[in-house]
Amino acid sequence: MIPTPALVVERSILDHNIATIGATLPGAKLRPHVKAFKCTALAQRLADAGHRNFTCATVREVEGMAAAGLGEDLLLANEVLDREQLRRLAAVEASVTLAVDSSEGVARAAAAGIRSVLIDVDVGLPRCGCPPEEAGRIADEARAAGMSVRGVMGYEGHLMMVMDRSERVSKVEHSMSKLLRAADDVGGELISGGGTGTYDTNTWANEIQAGTFLLGDTQYATLDLPFRQAIHLECSILAINPRGWIVANAGLKALGMDRGDPSWADGEVMFCSDEHTTLRPREGVGVELDQRIRLDPAHLDPTVAKHEEMWLVDGDEIVERLSVDIRHW
Amino acid sequence: MIPTPALVVERSILDHNIATIGATLPGAKLRPHVKAFKCTALAQRLADAGHRNFTCATVREVEGMAAAGLGEDLLLANEVLDREQLRRLAAVEASVTLAVDSSEGVARAAAAGIRSVLIDVDVGLPRCGCPPEEAGRIADEARAAGMSVRGVMGYEGHLMMVMDRSERVSKVEHSMSKLLRAADDVGGELISGGGTGTYDTNTWANEIQAGTFLLGDTQYATLDLPFRQAIHLECSILAINPRGWIVANAGLKALGMDRGDPSWADGEVMFCSDEHTTLRPREGVGVELDQRIRLDPAHLDPTVAKHEEMWLVDGDEIVERLSVDIRHW
Numbered sequence: 001m002i003p004t005p006a007l008v009v010e011r012s013i014l015d016h017n018i019a020t021i022g023a024t025l026p027g028a029k030l031r032p033h034v035k036a037f038k039c040t041a042l043a044q045r046l047a048d049a050g051h052r053n054f055t056c057a058t059v060r061e062v063e064g065m066a067a068a069g070l071g072e073d074l075l076l077a078n079e080v081l082d083r084e085q086l087r088r089l090a091a092v093e094a095s096v097t098l099a100v101d102s103s104e105g106v107a108r109a110a111a112a113g114i115r116s117v118l119i120d121v122d123v124g125l126p127r128c129g130c131p132p133e134e135a136g137r138i139a140d141e142a143r144a145a146g147m148s149v150r151g152v153m154g155y156e157g158h159l160m161m162v163m164d165r166s167e168r169v170s171k172v173e174h175s176m177s178k179l180l181r182a183a184d185d186v187g188g189e190l191i192s193g194g195g196t197g198t199y200d201t202n203t204w205a206n207e208i209q210a211g212t213f214l215l216g217d218t219q220y221a222t223l224d225l226p227f228r229q230a231i232h233l234e235c236s237i238l239a240i241n242p243r244g245w246i247v248a249n250a251g252l253k254a255l256g257m258d259r260g261d262p263s264w265a266d267g268e269v270m271f272c273s274d275e276h277t278t279l280r281p282r283e284g285v286g287v288e289l290d291q292r293i294r295l296d297p298a299h300l301d302p303t304v305a306k307h308e309e310m311w312l313v314d315g316d317e318i319v320e321r322l323s324v325d326i327r328h329w
Numbered sequence: 330m331i332p333t334p335a336l337v338v339e340r341s342i343l344d345h346n347i348a349t350i351g352a353t354l355p356g357a358k359l360r361p362h363v364k365a366f367k368c369t370a371l372a373q374r375l376a377d378a379g380h381r382n383f384t385c386a387t388v389r390e391v392e393g394m395a396a397a398g399l400g401e402d403l404l405l406a407n408e409v410l411d412r413e414q415l416r417r418l419a420a421v422e423a424s425v426t427l428a429v430d431s432s433e434g435v436a437r438a439a440a441a442g443i444r445s446v447l448i449d450v451d452v453g454l455p456r457c458g459c460p461p462e463e464a465g466r467i468a469d470e471a472r473a474a475g476m477s478v479r480g481v482m483g484y485e486g487h488l489m490m491v492m493d494r495s496e497r498v499s500k501v502e503h504s505m506s507k508l509l510r511a512a513d514d515v516g517g518e519l520i521s522g523g524g525t526g527t528y529d530t531n532t533w534a535n536e537i538q539a540g541t542f543l544l545g546d547t548q549y550a551t552l553d554l555p556f557r558q559a560i561h562l563e564c565s566i567l568a569i570n571p572r573g574w575i576v577a578n579a580g581l582k583a584l585g586m587d588r589g590d591p592s593w594a595d596g597e598v599m600f601c602s603d604e605h606t607t608l609r610p611r612e613g614v615g616v617e618l619d620q621r622i623r624l625d626p627a628h629l630d631p632t633v634a635k636h637e638e639m640w641l642v643d644g645d646e647i648v649e650r651l652s653v654d655i656r657h658w
Binding site: 001003004005035057058078079081082084085101102104105122126127128129131157236238239241242243245247249252253256257258270271272273274275276278289290301302305306307308328329 | 330332333334364386387407408410411413414430431433434451455456457458460486565567568569570571572574576578581582585586587599600601602603604605607618619630631634635636637657658
């Protein structure tokens with residue numbers, strides 16, 4: 001019996017999601033982003049399906065992927081300026097490419113012994129990335145410092161949740177035009193971008209950094225995508241109050257809450273506390289103490305990052321206990 | 330040098346907070362709630378200050394506190410119905426008291442070998458707790474099953490953030506009147522309740538389950554309390570964009586987000602991503618790449634639960650690396 005609270009992953013839906021993305025983005029067209037699931041066993045399933053190049057967000061993710069034998073082509077799609085973190089990264093025995101977006105970043109990467117970089121370009125999301133017109137100069141500096149420059153990346157994260165498909169296409173095109181301009185100046189083979197929300201509308205990048213497609217969440221479920229939600233938070237009913245609410249034994253320490261409360265198929269979520277979620281069952285829904293119920297997380301990535309493990313299941317049967325082994329920094 | 334992102338705790342403020350609460354709630358009048366900091370080394374500091382009875386929210390917290398030699402009087406202020414979790418709880422070598430709020434809870438606790446319970450009463454927060462008028466019956470059932478009944482608890486969590494002090498007092502009095510009525514029926518010595526927000530206004534409970542006072546967060550800082558914020562999220566500046574924003578290397582995987590974004594003393598928080606926070610410095614604030622800055626978390630408990638460690642510091646000097654050793658379930 002799976003102890004609650006626990007993340008459970010339905011194998012058949014996982015397989016459906018992997019097959020579905022592979023039909024549009026076979027092999028290296030998809031560079032799965034491990035930040036969404038932080039689990040090398042799930043990354044291995046993607047590698048087995050032909051996607052052997054991965055995207056990481058932290059040094060710890062890079063280290064863990066390399067240790068799991070998945071280090072054929074790891075992109076750390078994030079800047080690193082800290083010298084100790086750069087030292088760790090340079091020590092990883094794998095093929096590692098680091099995102100850089102500044103002269104300082106190039107100088108520090110080179111000094112630490114990083115051999116391969118990619119230029120991170122600001123394509124509209126207010127975060128990291130250099131202005132497109134500076135990308136060529138930064139690439140030149142990297143080459144002058146002895147590093148190979150594999151190309152460019154730009155993440156159009158601000159466009160993932162554009163609901164209307166044709167509006168999404170035109171906005172992604174505008175965003176990617178900045179990346180293509182930078183790519184012309186930079187050279188190299190990689191034009192890396194995208195995410196689950198734009199996996200099939202971003203046809204300008206030549207590899208897509210998607211992660212959420214694998215397990216899903218309620219926010220991505222609002223889009224017109226063919227993926228299904230494979231993950232749920234399994235919990236147990238702790239209390240049934242005569243005033244009409246029930247209490248599940250999982251709360252905001254088990255859920256990423258930045259996009260709001262989880263959802264429940266059989267009623268309303270009233271609120272989450274540290275270790276509880278108070279729910280109001282829909283009329284006619286029977287509940288009993290210690291009964292298992294499943295909540296649907298609003299945001300996958302930070303939800304998974306709160307757990308030591310996930311349980312891969314096939315209906316009522318436990319298939320595998322998955323370690324969430326590349327958490328923290 | 331502390332690797333970022335990292336939670337840092339200022340020792341002098343920690344000491345101030347411990348001394349301040351002890352002046353109002355000496356010794357056993359305070360039953361510190363470890364869910365707020367999930368760290369036995371910090372619990373030891375509270376024990377050293379005379380508070381040797383603790384409140385826990387999970388079986389893992391109870392196990393960890395016992396293993397750390399802090400098991401003199403542990404209250405699991407939460408229901409447990411799962412038989413495996415009850416077995417673990419009964420196996421803990423410490424004095425453990427479990428909250429119960431139903432006949433089923435009593436029966437399962439007794440069957441698992443739990444020896445001591447306390448009756449959890451609904452005092453207005455829609456969560457666990459029996460109706461006040463049922464508390465006496467549940468206590469009788471527990472005694473009939475051979476367990477000792479130490480008293481009652483009721484958490485007025487819905488009143489923690491009542492801003493006006495006199496309004497808070499009158500609402501807490503109304504809430505606690507339900508608990509006192511239940512206490513009359515139940516017997517036993519404990520009337521347990523309260524939290525940081527009502528630590529000095531709840532004069533009806535005879536022990537207070539406060540935790541947030543120790544480290545603080547921006548939400549509790551809005552109340553008229555004498556505690557100061559001892560904890561910050563230290564991060565490093567990863568990017569400075571000519572369009573006016575900067576990016577810190579810590580985001581919503583390092584912060585409890587259920588009460589919204591963190592705060593920054595030197596400017597505006599624009600938004601948090603998984604591993605980044607985008608900030609707009611106030612005019613005149615100078616920033617440089619890799620500079621350290623500190624964000625103030627909005628909600629302490631889930632923030633700490635995301636970290637493996639905290640760093641106790643005295644200004645620039647590292648005093649101790651604190652393991653967040655009682656996380657998960």
